Amino acid sequence: MIEQLGNGLLLGLIVAIASVSLSLLYGVTRIVNFAHGEIIALGAVLTLFFSSSPESSFLYLDRFSPLGSSFIVSSIASILLCGLFGALLELCLFRPLRKNNYGNVAVLVITIGLSIFLRHIFLLFASAKPASYALDLQKREDYFGIQLTPRNVQVLIIGSVVMILVGLFLTYTKTGRAMRAVRDSSELASVSGINSDYIITLTWIFSSMLAGFTGIIQGVINNVRWNMGFLILLLIFAGSILGGIGTSFGAMFGGFIIGMLVQLSVGLSFMDGHTEAKNAIALALMILILLIRPQGIFGSKERIS
Amino acid sequence: MNKAIIEVNGLAAGYVKGLNILQGIDLVIKENEIISIIGPNGAGKSTLLKAIMGLIPISGGRLYISGNELTNFKSHELIKKGIGYVPQVANVFPSLTIEENLEIGLWTKTKNSKEGKKEIFEMFPILSEKKREKAGNLSGGQRQLLALGRALITKPDVLLLDEPSAGLSPIAIDEVFKSISEINNKGVSILLVEQNAKRALTFCDRGYVLDQGKNSYTGTGRDLLDDPNVIDLYLGKL
């Protein structure tokens, strides 16, 4: 199992960041967003598009040959575009739905439809083959007994820094505080002078940028696929629920635990040749914990409803 | 004659289109006044405050604030026009600390935020002691004081209070009423919705009795307390 520790840390980090973004969006907008995985994939696919060399042919349509920009520039551009995409989703889709008082179930079904639609758009444009960024191959080295490539270490550091920044943003900035206030009660926030629609739009942007960032690092560690977001979505839901829906710290912790356990279970002897089943053990554990603590590890009772 | 801060004419509103809970309410709150609204459960008292605050759409009639028509303005815009509101339920942010709850009230103000907090902490020392605690952990009475503080920190001209004494111990109720009267002494008009009709009518300058979404009686607190119809219908059981 120990040889999976490095991969476990990486997957744990990815699921943790994604869970924070999903749970913040849920908390503020009350939308269970099945299309969150596709925003993750969007970050990865856009980065691939911007950074691959123009001769490479991962794209399905010849007209859209890649741009060959530097990886860092590509990543930043993709994250910004993911934010823009989140804003458009709110302004063109979810705000009108909210103003017309669509029920939660109707909105849920719409996000499922959106997820399927976007996923197949990626399939159309980016082909079904897994693709990798134009980064040089690196060998794994030993870091304190954990096997990682130097780039994996960079990812761990950058990911941790991003997570800390998110925590500081939510705790100490005026906007972060307003997001938490709208999460508690958007009505009370409005009558306290906050424009809830504005905060909801900012949350869409912020959450989508974080999702895009997650997709990029997921693409660095594994590869980029049209359905990569969908494959990881279940783990993200599991992580957010395990930590306690509506708490960012809980989502971070729950996501990390889920990602870690999924990867570590690959190292169990009876899993030999069955690595596809790696989600089973972590999710069984999640169900078990929720049976004992329905509000999640860090959730408060009043929030389950 | 004091000038009107809030004036409501023929107001109709409800939660669902075509189904008006309020059917033509008239109401005036003047500078420095304490007004109370009483009426049986389900009369539409909370609904009236929500309609004034822009939380539900106004389908008929008009709302004026300090002489300007602001019918169907958004809640966060009304706050800037000098109204403060404490809802009947869910009136604090439970996962935020006390200090953060007050800071949320300051969202619209960029300057003097330290001053505003200091004043509230002076008025309610208990909040100052617990300022780093989560509002969700406060007792009912302390929550009510925090809700008052959050609404007051924007320095409103008028404060709408929806049953601020509901569910509190007698001591906490006295404290809340004492705070309301201190706030009024500083020049803030008060619109108070109360279950305890007798206490509310004794406390206020003028009162309105609401029944089934309509005004049924209105007058000074004294007149209403002595009105045989009001006694019969709403005070008799007390």
Ligand SMILES: Nc1ncnc2c1ncn2[C@@H]1O[C@H](COP(=O)(O)OP(=O)(O)OP(=O)(O)O)[C@@H](O)[C@H]1O
């Ligand atoms: N969110 C809502 N959606 C639909 N109808 C509502 C809603 N809230 C209240 N009502 C209805 O509106 C009517 C008036 O309710 P309201 O809460 O204004 O009464 P109230 O006078 O404040 O009563 P109470 O003394 O119990 O607080 C009631 O018939 C109630 O069922």
Ligand SMILES: [Mg+2]
């Ligand atoms: Mg009420």
